[in-house]
Amino acid sequence: MAPRVDDVMRLCYEISAHDQIKVAVKNSTKGAVVAGGTAFVGGLVAGPAGIAVGGAVGGLLGSWLTSGQFKPLPQILMELPPNQQKKLYNDVVAVLGNLNWTDAAQLIALVMGNATLQQQVTAALLNYITKELRAEVRYQD
Numbered sequence: 842m843a844p845r846v847d848d849v850m851r852l853c854y855e856i857s858a859h860d861q862i863k864v865a866v867k868n869s870t871k872g873a874v875v876a877g878g879t880a881f882v883g884g885l886v887a888g889p890a891g892i893a894v895g896g897a898v899g900g901l902l903g904s905w906l907t908s909g910q911f912k913p914l915p916q917i918l919m920e921l922p923p924n925q926q927k928k929l930y931n932d933v934v935a936v937l938g939n940l941n942w943t944d945a946a947q948l949i950a951l952v953m954g955n956a957t958l959q960q961q962v963t964a965a966l967l968n969y970i971t972k973e974l975r976a977e978v979r980y981q982d
Contacts, residue, residue: 846930849937850918851945852952853929853966857914859953860963864917864976876900911979914970929969936961 876899883895921929936958942948952958970976 846926848942848945848948849930849933850926852948852962853918853933854915855949855953856959856963856966857918861980862914862967863911863979864914864970864974876902911977914966914978917970917974917976925973928973929966932965932969933962936965 876896879899879902880892880896883891883893883898885891887894918929937952940948940951940958942951952962967978970978
């Protein structure tokens with residue numbers, strides 16, 4: 842991995858760890874399927890009232906099934922293949938503009954010391970996670 846890409850990835854690890862961001866990549870779909878399926882079955886069994894009851898029960902069941910399935914975002918970022926890291930790198934560098942840095946420590950200090958820049962990098966990171974990985978994002982309780 843190129844040093845600049847590695848620097849930006851370390852910045853993303855730092856920001857996501859600092860904000861305690863967690864992500865569910867695949868399991869949010871399972872929860873939605875369970876909720877929809879129980880609403881459908883409830884509708885078949887009891888008509889319109891069954892849809893409401895089935896949807897409520899399915900929502901609770903889906904929530905229970907997917908709870909605990911969230912992983913810390915730094916862990917997700919470490920598992921990204923090089924092509925996805927490069928895409929994230931391009932998104933973050935677009936926010937950084939012509940900012941110059943010598944190593945990851947300096948980049949992290951520059952971004953974390955500038956609230957506006959930190960928010961912009963966080964927004965780019967979350968945008969990447971939700972659009973490219975189609976993940977559900979939440980902050981630590």
